[in-house]
Amino acid sequence: MSLLAEMNQKALNLGLPISVHLDITYRCNERCVHCYLDHDDHGEMTTAEIMDVLEQLADVGVFFLSLSGGEVLMRRDFFEIVERARKLLFNVKVKTNGVMIREKEAARLRQLGVEQIQISVYSHRPEVHDAITKLPGSLKRTLRAIRFLKSQGLKVTIANVLMAGNFSDQPGVIALAKELGVFYTLDPTITPKMDGDTSILTLRIPGSELKQVFHNQELVGNVEEFCAPPPAPGEDVMEGFPCSAGHTACYISPYGDVFPCVQFPLPSGNVRRQKFLDIWNHSAQLKEVRSIRAKDLPTCSTCAHVGTCTRCPGLAYMEGNMRGPSTADCEKSFQRTGIPSANMLKRTRTGSSGPLIQIQALASEVPPIPFSLEESRLTA
């Protein structure tokens, strides 16, 4: 077990949060076609309120702090917030589109000791990237920012969200990342809007393209291992919990709302009305999330993929039941291994319609599970 994994386990044992994702604004200078946010300002936390939240998070032991949005630089007090966060010795990661970062901003981020900057790039071609962001010239400005950040010696990661409209450009983005000397990560997940609107899910890449991603050695490493059938789940798997959401991590919105995760819009308290620690320790919603073990999931506990699936409880919640399957992750498990999930088989049997109807003609029996697989990350 790595040192970081040990500390995560320790935080879990102590019931402490170690990571917080804080969106400081939902305002943005881009209008990405797949974005799940409402960009109007409905009353963001003030500078003083955010400073108070940072103090509280440091006091309870939070180490990893992701500052995101919206576009973080839309806040005039962005650097003030980062400076305070770094004085409190958080490990700070900033997610941005980079459009407003020039030499001066890059130098300040370096001076403040920000550990990592993640920047969204959708294509190496301006016409594709800019059509997604709806901001003419955005790719040029984003790439300029990356060069400024790199020249400061900062660790930069290009985050490449894959959609039907930019899937074919993914090798071009990898080549671009190599040319710029930055890390690359891809994300094939499009989530519903925070108000539950699912219209943007039509942008998701189809299963056949997901399969290409999972079988691409450059992205996943050892394809045979990555795509191997799942091992039979042991007791530890059935007693395990799905992810760190609400256990060692949580999300705070610009309005002070606390959720288990940015992808899990279950309101669990508000730091404008309660102390963060009270929410963390006493929120009925967080307690419920923490109580769920794999064995408690009615469909997923019977699934061959239960031990290896990337099932997101937040996406399941958005589908109507935090204990239910997340169909996007069913699809991932299926495209990775070729083995349908229990949920897919159930839908096939009941003939229910839905986004997974396309797999009805495929294998209907779960084959034997010959060997184990360790989940890999989709990074290159």
Next chain:
Amino acid sequence: MAEKYISRSSAIAARLLGGEMMVMSATDSTFFTLNEVATAIWQAADGRTPLSEIVAGKICQEFDVNREQAQRGADRFVDELSQHGILLVSDQPVMETDSSFSPESR
């Protein structure tokens, strides 16, 4: 032997978790965890107190260890962390270097 004065770099992230200090370098993302003794030295690294005084006045008082042994361990610890740029070592007391950014240890 010249006295050592130690201070914490500002290019680090750090947090105390269950008695152990987690430290990560923002420069190269190296991650360390410090045990209780190392954590005590870390917390006392104010740039003004000589390392020998930290050992004698804090480590030997709070932990069951003799001075010679504690000094050797402290020297090794300081050498290692200074190689990663996490602790800064000087033979003179260190003044505040950057008024706009001085980290607070918790």
